[in-house]
Amino acid sequence: MRQIVGLGMALALGLAMTAPTLAEPGSVVGNWVVGKDSAYAGSFCGADGKAFCLTVTRLSGGMDTPKNRLYLGANIIDKAKPSGNQRWKGKLNLFGQTADTTISLKNENTLLLHGCVYVVICKDMELARAD
Numbered sequence: 001m002r003q004i005v006g007l008g009m010a011l012a013l014g015l016a017m018t019a020p021t022l023a024e025p026g027s028v029v030g031n032w033v034v035g036k037d038s039a040y041a042g043s044f045c046g047a048d049g050k051a052f053c054l055t056v057t058r059l060s061g062g063m064d065t066p067k068n069r070l071y072l073g074a075n076i077i078d079k080a081k082p083s084g085n086q087r088w089k090g091k092l093n094l095f096g097q098t099a100d101t102t103i104s105l106k107n108e109n110t111l112l113l114h115g116c117v118y119v120v121i122c123k124d125m126e127l128a129r130a131d
Helices: 002-018
Strands: 030-034 038-045 051-059 075-084 087-094 097-107 110-117 121-129
Touching (some): 038 075
Antiparallel strands (some): 051 075, 087 097, 110 121
16 A cells, blocks of 8 residues: 555656646746747746746747747747846847846736846846736
8 A cells, every 4th residue: 555655646746847837926937028029938947947048939020030030949048047036147148149137027927137248238128928
């Protein structure tokens, strides 16, 4: 009987670890958009599951160019490290440009990317929750 219970617990734990992460209120995990021409998926990543990754999932309109299509399915933010409550720091590789970036959850439905190139040229980009 103990073996059956142990096997059942191991199976349940294994299924829980492989279940997809769903968007939660107050979380960076989920689908995000910038206007109507691009969409991104935010997820936790890295060996410890605490880093942040942002993946390009859709391009349309003016963003759907041969150059930009190379980024479909790619992480434009890869393993940004936690730097506070709902905040990460890392590199943003966006359509041929690389910037040091800070990612923060501004509110439940707004993700803010603050990127700087050469420390003096900075820009903010707000992504709206799509789920």
